[in-house]
Amino acid sequence: VPVLAKNDELAARNRERLRELNAFAVNLMSSPGSGKTTLLERTIRALDGARPVCVVEGDQETPLDAQRIRATGCRAVQINTGAGCHLDAVMFADALDRLRPPADALVLTENVGNLVCPALFDLGEQARVVIASVTEGVDKPLKYPHMFQSADVLILNKIDLLPYVDFDVEQFAEHARRVNPRVRIMHLSATRGDGLGAWTDWLLGRT
Amino acid sequence: VPVLAKNDELAARNRERLRELNAFAVNLMSSPGSGKTTLLERTIRALDGARPVCVVEGDQETPLDAQRIRATGCRAVQINTGAGCHLDAVMFADALDRLRPPADALVLTENVGNLVCPALFDLGEQARVVIASVTEGVDKPLKYPHMFQSADVLILNKIDLLPYVDFDVEQFAEHARRVNPRVRIMHLSATRGDGLGAWTDWLLGRT
Ligand SMILES: Nc1nc2c(ncn2[C@@H]2O[C@H](COP(=O)(O)OP(=O)(O)OP(=O)(O)O)[C@@H](O)[C@H]2O)c(=O)[nH]1
Ligand SMILES: Nc1nc2c(ncn2[C@@H]2O[C@H](COP(=O)(O)OP(=O)(O)OP(=O)(O)O)[C@@H](O)[C@H]2O)c(=O)[nH]1
Ligand SMILES: [Mg+2]
Ligand SMILES: [Mg+2]
Numbered sequence A, B: 001v002p003v004l005a006k007n008d009e010l011a012a013r014n015r016e017r018l019r020e021l022n023a024f025a026v027n028l029m030s031s032p033g034s035g036k037t038t039l040l041e042r043t044i045r046a047l048d049g050a051r052p053v054c055v056v057e058g059d060q061e062t063p064l065d066a067q068r069i070r071a072t073g074c075r076a077v078q079i080n081t082g083a084g085c086h087l088d089a090v091m092f093a094d095a096l097d098r099l100r101p102p103a104d105a106l107v108l109t110e111n112v113g114n115l116v117c118p119a120l121f122d123l124g125e126q127a128r129v130v131i132a133s134v135t136e137g138v139d140k141p142l143k144y145p146h147m148f149q150s151a152d153v154l155i156l157n158k159i160d161l162l163p164y165v166d167f168d169v170e171q172f173a174e175h176a177r178r179v180n181p182r183v184r185i186m187h188l189s190a191t192r193g194d195g196l197g198a199w200t201d202w203l204l205g206r207t
């Protein structure tokens, strides 16, 4: 059985397991340092218990991101992939075993910082969220199309830096919609909190 | 023969081929959007013919980066990897066939934007240069250690944005030296030109 087919079978079982819990699982992906962990920290605090949250953290090395999440009072497990460049359904299944999400939980997974490989591996999530930041350039959707095509939501982060960088927000949206015509785009600053409300509304299923 | 061993055999032949040309080949790696192409554009203009330059561009999709390089008057070939996440020795050998670098050339390769996989594939370069930008956070060397361990030079780019971001330059250097004690660190702004002289001096073998 080819590697990807095997992965997808287990992903389907993960998806079913989460459905039985009425959990909402999100696979959060981006380049290194686009703001995934910062957004999760802000999100957990903003949700303020509206729904139980647990987090799966993926990185090549270190427990740093899971530690940041736990500092908010939220449960997190850290996966270290070593030389690996993406999370897969096996790792996600193991993480769910360790995490034991309660009924109705938001299960938020921060994938390895990488705009390439994570897009190719279904974990069993219900939704995929991709973060791009205004410091990375407007052409990323065209150059890394598999990632941007796979997104349900596309967060443009670090909008507080717009005055200092050469970034055309309209052109970025145009490129994003060329590879993914129906993607939902949100503008955010994870550090300042701009746009956080629209994001948490979407997470809570209100929009 | 395992995949990586086969790669390394061809890389060794690429290395020898470049040595016979007295060429200096650099493998330039970073996260998406850290400034690889912008740095190459500035470098070519700053070198102003001091040495012949040719460029190998690697991206999943589009000819955009090779086009930007050619706009400077410099020869470039574009490799598109499709779903692939890194350049390898086969692609690099093909690129050299297309590029036909002259004697004494600087052969500058911009790898796929990815802090993970490119570190694992020897192309046949003489040196590896990694770019990190001040917008990505200080912990990247710890979290992506294979990439930072493999660097001969580590360029900290976008220093013009330091007033607007939370980035401790000393802490970053400390993390980088923890995984790579002898790495040479350079501070640059590819857009403004700060630090360009030290970089071109190194390229020309003057330091
Ligand atoms: N100016 C600004 N900086 C931000 C914003 N969001 C995050 N950052 C900064 O960007 C850097 C990286 O943030 P992280 O949240 O660690 O990024 P990440 O995507 O989790 O990084 P990896 O897990 O290593 O891939 C940190 O220095 C953050 O403070 C934002 O909205 N504006
Ligand atoms: N403020 C600032 N922006 C920069 C600097 N260098 C590059 N940029 C910007 O960063 C964005 C990405 O630059 P690129 O040179 O395309 O980055 P790249 O690493 O080649 O990107 P990929 O090839 O897609 O991985 C562009 O909008 C550049 O203008 C810098 O020193 N300072
Ligand atoms: Mg993180
Ligand atoms: Mg580029």
Ligand SMILES: [Zn+2]
Pocket (backbone or CB within 6 Å): A085, A086, A117, A118, B085, B117
């Ligand atoms: Zn990969």
Ligand SMILES: [Zn+2]
Pocket (backbone or CB within 6 Å): A085, A117, B085, B086, B117, B118
């Ligand atoms: Zn890879």
